[in-house]
Amino acid sequence: MGGPCELRFFHHSEKSVRKVFDACRNEVLRFEKKYSRYLEDSVLSKINQHSNATKVDSETTAILNYAQTAYQISDGLFDISSGVLRTIWDFKSKLIPEQKVVNNCLKRIGWNKINWNDGEISVPKDMELDFGGIVKEYAADAVKNIALNSGITNGLINLGGDIVAIGSELTEETKLSSSISLKESNGSAFADSDYSANQGWPIGIRHPDNSDKACCRINLLHGAVATSGDYEKFFIQNGRRYCHIFNPKTGYPVSNAASVTVIAPLCIVAGTLSTLGMLLPVKDAIAFLKQSEVTFILTYREEDKLKIVRD
Amino acid sequence: MKKINPKNCLMASALMLPAVASGNGAPVDSEFSYRYSSYVEDDIADDVELTGGVKSRYEIDVHQMRLLTLIGDDNSLEVNWLGESLSGASPVATERTANGVGLIMSGASISEKRQDTSVRFTHYGELFNWALEGGVSKENDYESSYVAGDLGFSFNAKNTSLNIGFSTADDDLSPSDAEVFNRVLSAEKETSSYSLSLSQILSPNNIILFGTSFTESEGFLTDPYKTGDSRPTTKEQSAYSVQLRSFFDAADAALHFNYRYYSDDWKMQSDTIDIEWHQNIGTDMQLVPAIRYYSQGETFFYEPYEPDDQPEFYSSDFRLSPYGALSLKLAFIQRFSSWSYTISYENYDSDADYSFNNVALESPGLVDFTRLTIGFDTKW
Numbered sequence: 001m002g003g004p005c006e007l008r009f010f011h012h013s014e015k016s017v018r019k020v021f022d023a024c025r026n027e028v029l030r031f032e033k034k035y036s037r038y039l040e041d042s043v044l045s046k047i048n049q050h051s052n053a054t055k056v057d058s059e060t061t062a063i064l065n066y067a068q069t070a071y072q073i074s075d076g077l078f079d080i081s082s083g084v085l086r087t088i089w090d091f092k093s094k095l096i097p098e099q100k101v102v103n104n105c106l107k108r109i110g111w112n113k114i115n116w117n118d119g120e121i122s123v124p125k126d127m128e129l130d131f132g133g134i135v136k137e138y139a140a141d142a143v144k145n146i147a148l149n150s151g152i153t154n155g156l157i158n159l160g161g162d163i164v165a166i167g168s169e170l171t172e173e174t175k176l177s178s179s180i181s182l183k184e185s186n187g188s189a190f191a192d193s194d195y196s197a198n199q200g201w202p203i204g205i206r207h208p209d210n211s212d213k214a215c216c217r218i219n220l221l222h223g224a225v226a227t228s229g230d231y232e233k234f235f236i237q238n239g240r241r242y243c244h245i246f247n248p249k250t251g252y253p254v255s256n257a258a259s260v261t262v263i264a265p266l267c268i269v270a271g272t273l274s275t276l277g278m279l280l281p282v283k284d285a286i287a288f289l290k291q292s293e294v295t296f297i298l299t300y301r302e303e304d305k306l307k308i309v310r311d
Numbered sequence: 312m313k314k315i316n317p318k319n320c321l322m323a324s325a326l327m328l329p330a331v332a333s334g335n336g337a338p339v340d341s342e343f344s345y346r347y348s349s350y351v352e353d354d355i356a357d358d359v360e361l362t363g364g365v366k367s368r369y370e371i372d373v374h375q376m377r378l379l380t381l382i383g384d385d386n387s388l389e390v391n392w393l394g395e396s397l398s399g400a401s402p403v404a405t406e407r408t409a410n411g412v413g414l415i416m417s418g419a420s421i422s423e424k425r426q427d428t429s430v431r432f433t434h435y436g437e438l439f440n441w442a443l444e445g446g447v448s449k450e451n452d453y454e455s456s457y458v459a460g461d462l463g464f465s466f467n468a469k470n471t472s473l474n475i476g477f478s479t480a481d482d483d484l485s486p487s488d489a490e491v492f493n494r495v496l497s498a499e500k501e502t503s504s505y506s507l508s509l510s511q512i513l514s515p516n517n518i519i520l521f522g523t524s525f526t527e528s529e530g531f532l533t534d535p536y537k538t539g540d541s542r543p544t545t546k547e548q549s550a551y552s553v554q555l556r557s558f559f560d561a562a563d564a565a566l567h568f569n570y571r572y573y574s575d576d577w578k579m580q581s582d583t584i585d586i587e588w589h590q591n592i593g594t595d596m597q598l599v600p601a602i603r604y605y606s607q608g609e610t611f612f613y614e615p616y617e618p619d620d621q622p623e624f625y626s627s628d629f630r631l632s633p634y635g636a637l638s639l640k641l642a643f644i645q646r647f648s649s650w651s652y653t654i655s656y657e658n659y660d661s662d663a664d665y666s667f668n669n670v671a672l673e674s675p676g677l678v679d680f681t682r683l684t685i686g687f688d689t690k691w
Contacts, residue, residue, distance in 0.1 A: 273318060
């Protein structure tokens with residue numbers, strides 16, 4: 001899933017929680033196998049390999065319909081066919097591609113060029129789809145559902161920064177000896193009893209320019225939080241920052257907010273809104289997020305200082 | 312034109328994702344619950360003209376137990392047991408008096424015990440759930456048994472579920488002291504019931520359910536302990552309900568709203584409105600204030616007292632009279648690790664003035680009661 005994953009569940013029975021934990025891990029692996037760009041036999045690869053019509057299952061249909069909704073409400077800014085821009089922007093060599101190369105690449109982008117007919121898709125030969133920004137967030141929502149349906153009332157799911165909370169982090173007093181939590185970090189599971197009292201789950205939002213520092217903190221009770229930032233992969237050339245989030249209309253990395261964090265009922269929605277918050281100019285992004293009636297934290301740089309807008 | 316809310320558009324689309332819609336709902340823990348209720352009816356009010364019997368009414372102690380065990384990952388077996396002991400007096404008849412209507416109560420000697428046992432097996436499939444159920448109920452003068460089954464399935468990315476149910480019951484009645492009081496020696500009743508319900512998730516915090524049921528009964532439907540009581544031998548009942556559940560994030564509370572309309576071919580109609588507020592307090596406590604309003608009309612053969620012309624069907628049973636009722640309830644639930652404890656108190660007040668209808672003469676037998684319930688649930 002790219003990035004460390006962590007599951008923390010409180011439950012009265014250790015046996016039950018291990019069962020839930022295994023079911024959640026299997027679900028994450030199922031998504032990885034089904035929608036990875038890197039696996040040749042994944043559903044996504046099959047869609048990308050065939051230029052003629054490919055029939056897809058109901059889950060993939062729902063994902064593609066969701067992507068279409070995101071495309072429509074953003075006037076084409078959220079576009080799952082924009083991943084090809086990765087091939088012309090080389091973050092290692094820090095080279096800015098020639099405008100001609102960018103223009104050629106733009107011809108290979110556009111959800112409107114893809115023939116999507118509820119259940120059947122044909123992607124033109126030189127185009128490809130990428131579910132980054134959708135599937136990891138969807139997986140976090142799916143894992144939450146498994147946990148909820150398994151009787152977990154307090155837990156936290158963190159799939160590489162996409163976070164979903166169930167209830168509250170339990171305190172020492174409420175936890176008692178019969179409650180345990182399972183934590184997985186890079187594949188190892190262990191019971192962890194080192195928790196402090198709190199209502200909801202305390203979550204630190206990363207400072208865009210200092211990975212060890214939080215720029216602010218939130219308390220998450222029943223909901224999801226997703227963050228997009230320009231700090232994950234970037235290079236600076238002639239004083240301008242080129243990050244890994246691309247505007248599908250210009251073909252260039254965005255240069256708006258430094259990071260956008262959105263709290264929403266579902267992680268997939270929080271993820272889409274935070275990505276769109278990065279794609280829009282700061283002023284428009286704030287208006288857009290307000291219109292969405294979500295809690296958000298938007299940071300931007302002004303004269304080398306980080307400004308924080310919280311609503 | 313109002314601007315669209317992008318989040319709402321995305322939410323509507325995201326809720327179609329199958330893994331976001333809920334799972335098959337199979338329980339994951341074995342559960343045991345116990346409840347004790349003390350049900351106490353108020354004495355006959357001072358403004359009721361008592362022309363026979365005692366003022367005190369029923370007191371019922373009820374013990375209930377429920378055990379749910381898992382059979383594999385997708386099946387559960389549930390056993391319910393109820394034992395109650397009843398003592399006190401009940402209305403026997405009404406009679407015309409100079410001031411209107413008088414009530415004749417039984418003596419205070421009634422003492423009954425009842426035991427109910429039922430077993431339910433449920434299978435939770437990916438799309439279909441089905442359950443089979445059966446039970447018996449025994450009193451010294453009554454024996455009843457039933458079998459039931461229901462089938463539920465979900466579609467529309469599990470946002471919509473449909474449930475159909477069927478049950479059939481056989482009741483055998485052998486009233487006490489039948490020969491002394493000239494009651495029927497033994498009698499039978501058969502009941503069949505069909506139900507259909509549809510639930511729809513409207514948003515992550517809102518769900519609505521529509522339900523309808525149809526019940527037909529045949530046999531001895533008269534109350535053998537009431538003097539002069541004579542009812543038809545068939546009855547067809549139908550009910551329609553709508554239930555709304557809304558969770559409010561800001562308040563960390565859920566609103567349950569239920570409305571039910573009932574009618575039968577004895578020409579009785581009733582409306583029930585139920586409103587509950589489930590307020591979470593921190594993570595381990597819940598306070599639930601609730602209010603229920605009920606109003607019913609009368610059956611076609613109800614009379615406040617026996618008419619002179621001795622009609623084919625007649626009853627003065629207050630349960631068939633026009634009246635309304637208001638019930639207030641407060642419940643408190645405290646969770647403690649894998650245990651939860653509950654205490655609730657209910658005050659029920661019935662009165663002809665609460666009725667939607669204009670009631671000329673209130674039945675003197677209307678009942679008011681309080682109910683105190685304590686209990687616990689545990690999982691393992």
